[in-house]
Amino acid sequence: MGGIIIESEFFNGINNLKDFNMIRFLIASELRLKLLLSIYKSSKSIKELELEFNKKSSNISRGLNELKEYNLITRLPDKKFSITSSGFLLVENLDHLMINFENIDKKSEFWENHTINSIPNKFLKELSLFNDSTIIKSSPMEFSKPINVYLKNISQSKDIFMILPIYSKIFMDCIYDTIINHNGYLDLITTKDIFDLIIKSDSEKYFKSLVRNKKINYYLVEDIANIFFTATNTFSSLFLFFDNLVFDNSEMFFIDDENLVKHAIRFYDSYKSYLFE
Numbered sequence: 001m002g003g004i005i006i007e008s009e010f011f012n013g014i015n016n017l018k019d020f021n022m023i024r025f026l027i028a029s030e031l032r033l034k035l036l037l038s039i040y041k042s043s044k045s046i047k048e049l050e051l052e053f054n055k056k057s058s059n060i061s062r063g064l065n066e067l068k069e070y071n072l073i074t075r076l077p078d079k080k081f082s083i084t085s086s087g088f089l090l091v092e093n094l095d096h097l098m099i100n101f102e103n104i105d106k107k108s109e110f111w112e113n114h115t116i117n118s119i120p121n122k123f124l125k126e127l128s129l130f131n132d133s134t135i136i137k138s139s140p141m142e143f144s145k146p147i148n149v150y151l152k153n154i155s156q157s158k159d160i161f162m163i164l165p166i167y168s169k170i171f172m173d174c175i176y177d178t179i180i181n182h183n184g185y186l187d188l189i190t191t192k193d194i195f196d197l198i199i200k201s202d203s204e205k206y207f208k209s210l211v212r213n214k215k216i217n218y219y220l221v222e223d224i225a226n227i228f229f230t231a232t233n234t235f236s237s238l239f240l241f242f243d244n245l246v247f248d249n250s251e252m253f254f255i256d257d258e259n260l261v262k263h264a265i266r267f268y269d270s271y272k273s274y275l276f277e
Contacts, residue, residue, distance in 0.1 A: 022070060022090060031055065031063045036083075039073055040091045042121050043080040074117075085111040088124050092131070110135055110251060114240035118226040123271055129263045130238055130253040138250040146252035150230075150237055153256075157232035158182045161268040164190040165224055166247050167197040176206040179215050186210070188218040189272060195220055221275055229268065236264035 026033055031053070038044055038052060049060050064081055067073045072087035083091070089108050116124060136146045151174050154160070160175060178184050190198075195218065198207055210216040228239035228247070238253040255261060 022072075022086075025066075025070060026072075026090065029063070029066075031059065032066060035060070035063045036067055036072055036087060036091060039067075039081050040083050040087065040121065040124075043076060043082040045080045049081075076117075082117065083121060083124070085114070085116050088116065092125065092128050110240075110253070113242070114248060115226060115243045115245070116240070118223075120225070120274065123225070123267070123274070126263075126267045126270065127238070129236075129260050129267065130255065132257070132260060133238075133253040133255040136252045136254050146239070147249055149254065150252060153235045153237075153254075154178055154230070154232070157234050158184040159233045160184065160186045161231045161265055162186065162188050162190075163224060163227055163229040163268070163271065164188060164194055165226055165241075166228055167194050167201075169201050172198060172202070172207075176210065179210055180206075184215065186216045186218075187268075187272075188216065189224060189275065190218065190220065191222065191224060192220050219272065219276070224275070225271075229264075231261065231264035231268050234261065236261050 026036065034053060035049060038049065044052070046057060046060055046064070049055075049064075050057055053060070064073065067087070068075070070086070071084055072090060073081045074084050076082050086108075089111055119127070136149050138145050142148070147170070151170070154171075154174050155178055157178055160178070175186060179186060202208070207216065211218070226241040226245065230237045235254065235256045237255075239247065239249060239251070241247055255264065
């Protein structure tokens with residue numbers, strides 16, 4: 001069986017022994033690496049992996065169990081195996097050898113503390129754009145700092161693209177003001193339940209009025225990823241959920257780099273196309 005050669009420069013900047021040992025564990029076995037990369041692309045059953053790699057069930061099972069022990073994959077209720085936050089981060093590092101590992105490592109705790117299971121695998125890779133973001137956190141002195149930073153930047157925006165799995169009247173009122181004051185536009189993906197809450201709480205009928213004036217375009221779906229994602233002409237942000245599906249408003253990924261903001265808008269368009277393909 002052929003080996004896999006990775007240049008020594010790959011390990012530059014890795015000063016965390018746990019990270020180093022995990023990478024060494026992964027690349028020590030060609031089958032383990034292939035299994036992880038396959039599951040990274042899409043969730044797979046043991047049978048599908050057997051056919052893909054033409055290996056015995058016992059070999060596949062052993063490799064999967066080893067990856068599970070390192071919390072790189074998890075088994076879903078439908079018996080398929082899916083990538084975890086840790087596995088996603090590790091594959092990102094392997095896939096992008098030129099990315100500064102130290103930079104990803106700074107964000108790893110954020111990903112690992114939240115659930116990403118509802119995000120389609122094909123889009124996890126695209127969310128790596130937030131590896132170059134700033135993490136805005138609550139503090140004892142500024143408990144609402146992420147929300148305040150978000151609202152300030154929304155109020156200075158014009159065109160807004162949003163994946164909305166939660167309802168907040170504060171958010172919606174700020175968005176209405178922004179659209180009206182800046183002659184802006186909102187492109188919104190949400191669920192029927194969230195939409196009903198928006199309409200119910202909108203006593204001034206801003207939402208319906210802005211829809212009539214073609215300032216809001218919305219798309220209702222049965223199920224969306226558990227990410228509160230926003231991209232505008234000036235910034236992009238990302239809030240996630242804890243494993244118990246409780247929304248976490250205490251931490252936010254934030255980017256205002258022009259190129260990354262464009263990338264974020266492309267992510268939104270790609271996700272919208274995926275939902276309605």
